[in-house]
Amino acid sequence: MTRTLDDHGREKTAERLLKSSANKFYDPEVDIDWNAPLDEGKPFQLEHRSSLYGTHLWDRLSEEQRLELGRHELASIASNGIFFEVLLMQLLLKEVYNSDPTTRHVQYALAEIADECRHSTMFARSVERVGAPAYGPVKIVHRLGKLLQFIGYGPALYGSILVAEEILDRIQRESMADENIQPLVRMVNRIHVLEEARHVTFAREEVTRGMAKLSKAELLYQRWLIAVVSFAITRSLINPRVYAAVGLSPREAWETAMNNPHWHETLRWSGERIMAFLDEAGLVGQPGTYWWRKSFLLGAR
DSSP states (O other), X not given: XXXXXXXXXXXXXXXXXXXXXXXXXXXXXXXXXXXXXXXXXXXXXXXXXXXXXXXXXXXXXXXXXHHHHHHHHHHXXXXXXXXXXXXXXXXXXXXXXXXXXXXXXXXXXXHHHHHHHHHHHHHHHHHHHHTOOOOOSOHHHHHHHTTHHHHOOHHHHHHHHHHHHHHHHHHHHHHHTOTTSOHHHHHHHHXXXXXXXXXXXXXXXXXXXXXXXXXXXXXXXXXXXXXXXXXXXXXXXXOGGGGGXXXXXXXXXXXXXXXXXXXXXXXXXXXXXXXXXXXXXXXXXXXXXXXXXXXXXXXXX
């Protein structure tokens, strides 16, 4: 098989990422002390990143209720992280299934799948350890996720995964740097952030290569697809059921959160780096603009 110059660049990147994976990776079963007691009174997330921060419902909560809400919001984000990781693994397995396994590109895809398996297990253990349910996405998003492997392909699919990963990455980076946050949460965040850096490099290059091959008609579909999937991602992070844990009406609290400018700003802030990249790549625009705005990821432009 004759390899193109584009294939050569892809292989060089994959070779470098494979070496990085071999030199530095974590095993959460070994590197995290799952039996260590939680620090009583320490928060599970930064208060100003709560979906209800700054609202009348937040003002009604006691300090204990705010800590408990943080515990459950963390569990919702982590269990949705598992959902996103599984979708990513499906995408990568399709790539492996249809490609030459002797290439470094496919071999790195397999290495990334191994990483994501460990991350999913780590997130599951963390949810279990903090003592909250694995909320995951709401039922409609869970069902629609099954369609992604059929309707999703090309740069929009890699771009959608980047949206999920980089939103989590920015929230986790901020959290892991704060010594007031639960040590268990900080360690989980640190492992995920360090290993996801390789995955982001891989996906960004796939987006760039894929965009160079699109026709004008195909570009419109790719823009629509990534915007809709990104809308589902941001709306899935907090499952409405978390609010019942602190005695709030899930429906009222959810509507309050979705109209909360502080939460909108958290989402915009968490996605600003990936949005800049996707915009430059050409994936942000009509006919997806409506869904980008509804996702709270698109600022004034």
